[in-house]
Amino acid sequence: NLFEKTYHEKSTTAKKPFHKVKKYSHYREMLNDKEIDAVVIASPDHWHAQMSIDAAKAGKDIYCEKPLSSSVAEGRAMVDATRKYNRVFQTGSMQRSWNQFRHAVELIRNGYIGTVQKVYVAIGDPYKSCDLPTQETPSNIDWDSWIGPTQYRGYHKDLACPIGDKRWAQWRDYFPYGGGMITDFGAHMFDIVQWALNMDNSGPINFEPPKIYSKKGLKFIYQNGISVTHKKWGEANNEIQFIGSEGRLEVSRRYLKTYPNKSLAKKPIDKINPKRVYLSDNHHIDWLQSIRKRKKPICDVEVGHRTATVCNITNIAYALQRSLKWDPINEKFINDPGANLMLDRTYRSPWNYRDF
Template identity: 50%
Template sequence: MMKNSKNTISRRQFVSNAAALSAFLILPRHVLGGRGYTAPSDQVSLGFIGAGRQGLSLQKSFLPQEQAKIVAACDVYDSKTAHFCKQVDAYYAARSGQSAYKACAPFHHFTELLDRKDIDAVVIATPDHWHAAMVVRAAAAGKDIYCEKPLSLTIAEGRAMVNAVAKHKRVLQTGSMQRSRPEFRQTAELVRNGLIGDIKNIKVSIGGPPVPYNLPEETVPADLDWPLWLGPNDYVHYNHQLNPVIGDSIWGRWRDFKGLGGGDITDWGAHMFDIVQWALDMDHSGPVEITPPNGKDVQHLTMRYANGVVMTHEDFGKKHAIQFNGTAGTIEVQRGKLVTQPENLIAQLSGNLPKRVYHSDHHHADFLQAVKKRSKPVADVETGHRSATVGNLANIAFELGTPLRWDPEKERFENNNAANGLLSRKMKADWAV
């Protein structure tokens, strides 16, 4: 039968064309989109909940990450949302070479942001009294979560967050970023490998517990939704120190007051107690006895672990620091500084030691990789909950002024109804967890 030369091709031509098409389809991405190009399908779409000072700090960490793209933000302070999105759009415009670029969608209410199906993960940088309500709802909405420290305002809220993340198979990274710094990772490995011998005691130098709210009342700014800022909480009057405007030199002071934060005990404690937990391999446990100072035989709040290790809340002359005292040496660690006795201990970490901890060099990149791999990040939800629990236990002991016995497995106090009554707090029904 005669072939129609206009409508048919030879087998040789077909194979040749198919090979050319195949070659085009398997070209590496950098050929199609430039060196360093990441396809949109490989990027994690981020929505920010909280666009204030800490949100802007996290923005600077996530923007350069090629594996992520910030697509939305919300805040109860409309001017903060607008400022945040303007910065995001300017960054992507400069990077893409486009003079006009709109990438960041502004929202007022976080539930509207959670409704967006194209958002893969959220970054929560709000006051602590909102964390649990937001994390539980973000997990139910199918979002992975980066949530600032301390993870929870109460122990019961922390457990609710752990349960929600597990139920919905989400990834959560707690913002305890010291776990991604070398001096703290080295500290954990020095302790775990016994390079200072058996631990005799640990001193944690941080500030104290929260105080009752005592700021004077001021007029609420027109573009601040104060009822929504309060969210789960009962009413307290507005003062700008709780929520400073962009450019104000002060950090929001909500963490100083009961019901809003846990004082420095949970603020810096979420960093320093966290490293103690890591070094002692207690990420799924915690202390069993908590004794507040009594001005007599107990000079500092003291915690004891089941293995006998004693930790005190004590100023040993260095601010925001930890001192590990062992039978064969000492370690003092704070941000950017690690001092050991004997001095050569750090060099021993280059050897073939049996106990190593999770290695992360970048806290935010580690989160994004965990999202892609569906794995646990360096400060996963259980870790964040347990570290926050230590600070919450300390605050309960300070408030009651009595020694307490704690069961880390049951997460209950032994024979103390007053203490167990402080494991949770009253929350408005709409935001309960």
């Protein structure tokens, strides 16, 4: 019962199309309900790991919104808990179920623009340090529960859900509640890069922030030499641009374009024995079908973790303002104890996401 007005509105709405819908004051109360098979987690980012792991322990299958985690350590624990309790876990990176992104990935994997050399991704800024002043807490907000496992700080409206207000949820900008647009939109767009480059079980090995401080311009590089450069939000319609040895591909939520052969964007793959990717046109249906078949969905927890790792390390590199060498197998920075300290975040008692 964190926000009484929304709590009432949502439970009332749910009861209109469906009968006997229960409402709960605390998610752990819901997890104890034996009639529930699966849960959707669309909480603020700082709750994702604890809620997902608790759900796995309770035997529930999970759909968790992106970004999967707020730290690399949380993400790996989410994978481990999912595997330990044999759960079906879909990460909410729904662009993997969009036709233009799937077609873009198949064009790239089948060599239609030649060998990929460079990638440019237009997303927003890294996170801000949270130095907001404390404001009076509204009487209808359980602020302690909203903060949850994160280190406590006083109420500020920008850290709360914007109830009755159409502004963007500002908590996304402030670590440790969110990771800025690097995690918020990067979880979508870097995810497509990972998918296209067939890196769902790995990631970049070098992260290079700009030499002069900026909120854009960071470059990360994969083992095969492909570089990915972070561009400013709003540039080129927030698209992903793949530069190949024989052409260019641009994809966004609005379009898919290919150069110099513009027809590739609309033509089906016509190669003999083409490289295909998982077919899904509805992210939630894919999850439900995977639950019934007890198989991994299109964006399994490991996939979501690997993309979140790219996002979280990008934020670390911006924060430290120095080059970082990453080991995607052991999930540690190489010869950098200071950076390795940033791979986890401090939880406050009694919360402990590692307890599974």
